[in-house]
Amino acid sequence: MIFSAYFFSQSYEVMSGYMRGFGISLMPAVLTIIGICGVRIVWIYYIFPKYKTFLNIMAVYPISLGITDVIILIAFICAHPAKRVLDARKK
Numbered sequence: 001m002i003f004s005a006y007f008f009s010q011s012y013e014v015m016s017g018y019m020r021g022f023g024i025s026l027m028p029a030v031l032t033i034i035g036i037c038g039v040r041i042v043w044i045y046y047i048f049p050k051y052k053t054f055l056n057i058m059a060v061y062p063i064s065l066g067i068t069d070v071i072i073l074i075a076f077i078c079a080h081p082a083k084r085v086l087d088a089r090k091k
Helices: 003-021 026-047 054-079 081-090
Strands: none
Touching: 003 026, 003 054, 003 081, 026 054
């Protein structure tokens, strides 16, 4: 189950690294903390007590990484770091 989540992890790490390369480092860091830690804490407090199984605990890994991937993708699209550099060079 955890191995299936590596796709999400690799995807958001590449996008975060791309943004960091353009000087946007705080946004991906904060979104990663919120996406991974925040989702897992919420999961343990609200979902896990209803379904106390090992599978339920393991399910949070791909879910939190998938949510983080989507959040970082949205930030990546909104920030569009390469466009910022091209616009700055035109001025």
